[in-house]
Amino acid sequence: MKEDGAVSAGYYSPISSTENARFFNSATSAYYSFGHFDSNHEITIVGWDDPYSRMNFNAGCRPPKDGAWIVKNSWGTGSSSRVGADGYFYLSYYDLSFDEPTSFEMEPITYSPSNTSHEYHDIYQYDGVGLGGGWYTMNQPASFANVFTACSNSTLKAVSAYTISAGSKVTIDVYKNPESGNPTSGSHVASLTRYFDNAGYYTVDLGNQACDLPKGSTFAVVETSSFVRNGSQRYAMLYETGQRAGTASVNVSCSAGQSYMSVRNGSWMDMAGEQSFNGDGSTVGNATIKAFTVQNNSVAPETFQGVRATKQLAIGSCYVFNVKSQSVPVFTSSNQKAAQVRMIKRDAATGVAEVEVYGLGGAGQNVDISMTADGETTQLCTVSLINPPFVSDTTVNFVKKVGNTYCYQIVPRDSSKTPTSNSGNSTILDINAAGKKRQADGTTAYYFKFVCKTPGCAGVYVTVDGQAYRVFYCNVTA
Numbered sequence: 001m002k003e004d005g006a007v008s009a010g011y012y013s014p015i016s017s018t019e020n021a022r023f024f025n026s027a028t029s030a031y032y033s034f035g036h037f038d039s040n041h042e043i044t045i046v047g048w049d050d051p052y053s054r055m056n057f058n059a060g061c062r063p064p065k066d067g068a069w070i071v072k073n074s075w076g077t078g079s080s081s082r083v084g085a086d087g088y089f090y091l092s093y094y095d096l097s098f099d100e101p102t103s104f105e106m107e108p109i110t111y112s113p114s115n116t117s118h119e120y121h122d123i124y125q126y127d128g129v130g131l132g133g134g135w136y137t138m139n140q141p142a143s144f145a146n147v148f149t150a151c152s153n154s155t156l157k158a159v160s161a162y163t164i165s166a167g168s169k170v171t172i173d174v175y176k177n178p179e180s181g182n183p184t185s186g187s188h189v190a191s192l193t194r195y196f197d198n199a200g201y202y203t204v205d206l207g208n209q210a211c212d213l214p215k216g217s218t219f220a221v222v223e224t225s226s227f228v229r230n231g232s233q234r235y236a237m238l239y240e241t242g243q244r245a246g247t248a249s250v251n252v253s254c255s256a257g258q259s260y261m262s263v264r265n266g267s268w269m270d271m272a273g274e275q276s277f278n279g280d281g282s283t284v285g286n287a288t289i290k291a292f293t294v295q296n297n298s299v300a301p302e303t304f305q306g307v308r309a310t311k312q313l314a315i316g317s318c319y320v321f322n323v324k325s326q327s328v329p330v331f332t333s334s335n336q337k338a339a340q341v342r343m344i345k346r347d348a349a350t351g352v353a354e355v356e357v358y359g360l361g362g363a364g365q366n367v368d369i370s371m372t373a374d375g376e377t378t379q380l381c382t383v384s385l386i387n388p389p390f391v392s393d394t395t396v397n398f399v400k401k402v403g404n405t406y407c408y409q410i411v412p413r414d415s416s417k418t419p420t421s422n423s424g425n426s427t428i429l430d431i432n433a434a435g436k437k438r439q440a441d442g443t444t445a446y447y448f449k450f451v452c453k454t455p456g457c458a459g460v461y462v463t464v465d466g467q468a469y470r471v472f473y474c475n476v477t478a
Contacts, residue, residue: 002400004103006046006072012041012097022400028056029084032063032092038135039099044072052090062096100200120157121295122466124148126258126286128416130201133243133250133282135164138263144238145183145222145260145268149317150213151466153299160290161194161202164236165227168196172204172213173267178304180270180310180384183220183260203292212299216320218312221289237273240285251442252285253414257312257386259287262475276362286414310366313339313359313383316462316469320344323380324352325373331355332370337366339383355380358470363387388469389413390462394422400452406474407434407449410462417464421448424459428476431460451477 001007012033015021023033030052047070054066068090077087091098107116126146161170171193178186190209196202213219225236240257242252259271274284275420300322313319323329331341346353358367365385373379393409399432400406410419423429434447457475461468 001045001048001104001270002070004019004105007043007103008042008325009045009095009101010042010099011091011095013036013041021159022061024071024089024391025056028184030056030058030068030092031089032057032061032095033049034061034063034096036282038123039097040083040098043074045069045091045101046072046088046407049090050162052284054092056090057092059287063092065094067093071147088386101155104405107382112177114405120292122154123295124291124293125160125289126291126414126465127240127288128414129240129250129252129285130163131164131239131288132241132252132285134241136241137164137229138237138265138336139232139234141226142235142237143222143224143262143459144289145262146258146287146291147183147220147221147312148258148291149176149219149312149467150217150219150293150313151267151468153215153296154213154293154428155299156174156190156206156213156219156291156293156294158203158205158292159223160194160219160288160292161223161225161228161234162203162238162288163196163199163202163225165199165229168195168199168227168236170194170204170226171224171331174206174209175220175222176211176213176219177218177311179258180257180312180321181270183222186220188452205471212296213293214299215322216318219291220358221288221291238288240288242283242285243281249442251415254284254286255387255389255413256354259285259289261287303318310382310384313357313367314357314385314388314467315361316361316388316471317359317467319357319359319383321355321380323355324350325349325369325371327373329353329371329373333357334368335361335365337361338365338385341369347410357383359383359385361385374433386394387413388462389417389464389467390469392462392471394460394472397475399475399477401477402455404452404476405449406452407447408460408471410446410448410471411439411443412446415443419446422461422463422468423450424461424470428454428456428458429460429474 024031050067052068054063071091076077174190175186176189189211240252242250254272258273260268262268333339333341344354344356367383369380391411419449421431423431429450431450434449436446455476455478459470459473461470
């Protein structure tokens with residue numbers, strides 16, 4: 001607080017007048033709760049008072065020792081018994097509902113690369129609301145996984161960990177290039193166990209288990225978070241929860257191939273196909289697992305040595321890999337209308353070719369990618385096409401004239417995501433954001449508009465979570 005200013009935190013705010021009278025002393029503006037209460041309100045800590053007497057709290061509900069945070073609430077400065085003195089109150093250091101204190105470091109509104117230093121370059125995540133509308137546990141081992149696609153040559157340096165109870169144990173495993181639908185089927189490149197004294201969100205450095213990720217490669221982060229409560233082992237359900245309560249709601253979504261769950265070390269379930277695990281009307285979103293990378297231009301694309309398993313490829317995106325041969329290779333796709341393959345370049349001295357596969361068909365299509373070289377034909381991999389993380393109202397290529405304009409709509413499948421759009425050649429197409437609109441189903445439609453500036457052909461790309469997808473081409477004529 002001395003270094004970064006005010007701290008945001010959560011605590012349990014009473015939901016009845018009886019609870020309020022029990023936990024809050026309106027005469028001294030002192031609050032203390034005990035027992036298993038989940039935080040339900042956010043406040044701002046603006047100071048502290050170590051010698052603040054425990055006797056200032058209610059006689060029937062006193063903390064074990066002195067000391068309290070000085071808190072600014074958001075309910076005005078009236079005389080209500082819940083507001084506190086001029087909008088401030090004392091929150092005991094020992095309040096058991098105190099949750100996730102967070103401070104923020106601000107950056108100038110004008111970005112300056114020379115004056116900005118970030119520990120990581122990219123953050124991979126699918127969840128937009130954290131645990132969301134609630135959190136759950138079970139008495140059987142439950143593991144969760146997110147599968148990501150590297151958007152650049154990089155090194156995986158850290159992952160996130162969520163604990164919902166003090167004294168939690170989290171196991172973390174990382175797999176490279178897992179098969180579709182099985183996060184633990186790839187190369188096992190990292191494994192570690194961490195113990196946490198307090199509940200909350202953590203960033204876990206992989207240390208000497210950091211691993212290189214070629215652009216286009218996939219990797220899975222698998223986690224299990226457990227703790228002991230009342231003598232029994234419990235396992236945290238590490239996923240977003242959507243709930244509706246009156247006029248308020250938490251909306252979540254999950255696309256196929258992103259997040260998975262396994263119970264009792266059983267087979268993996270794609271969470272996109274699960275509506276609810278809880279039986280209380282709540283809905284299931286993505287796993288709350290993030291990955292942090294730094295750019296590493298020295299990382300080389302994967303080099304195939306034989307047949308590769310199925311590789312998921314989002315429509316509009318590219319998969320880049322290396323393959324080695326003695327003779328000049330020829331690459332073929334079993335369905336050019338669904339996935340196109342081309343050789344980007346080849347080093348004649350080493351025989352290593354850089355290959356790109358571009359997905360343009362429909363979700364659910366499987367396409368075999370093969371190479372003919374050294375007198376034989378080898379199947380390199382099968383790409384399985386999946387939907388991109390958005391819906392576009394334009395997916396076909398078309399022709400426009402110089403001076404024409406065109407507006408298109410992008411709707412993210414995850415309402416917490418904000419898409420951007422750009423042209424593959426800004427001298428041909430000048431693209432700008434043209435607003436957004438909340439739709440009846442709760443999603444947000446983003447609009448983009450381009451002006452045709454000069455003759456030529458340019459791709460229109462949409463970027464979500466750092467991954468670019470080519471949506472269509474526009475051929476501009478004079």
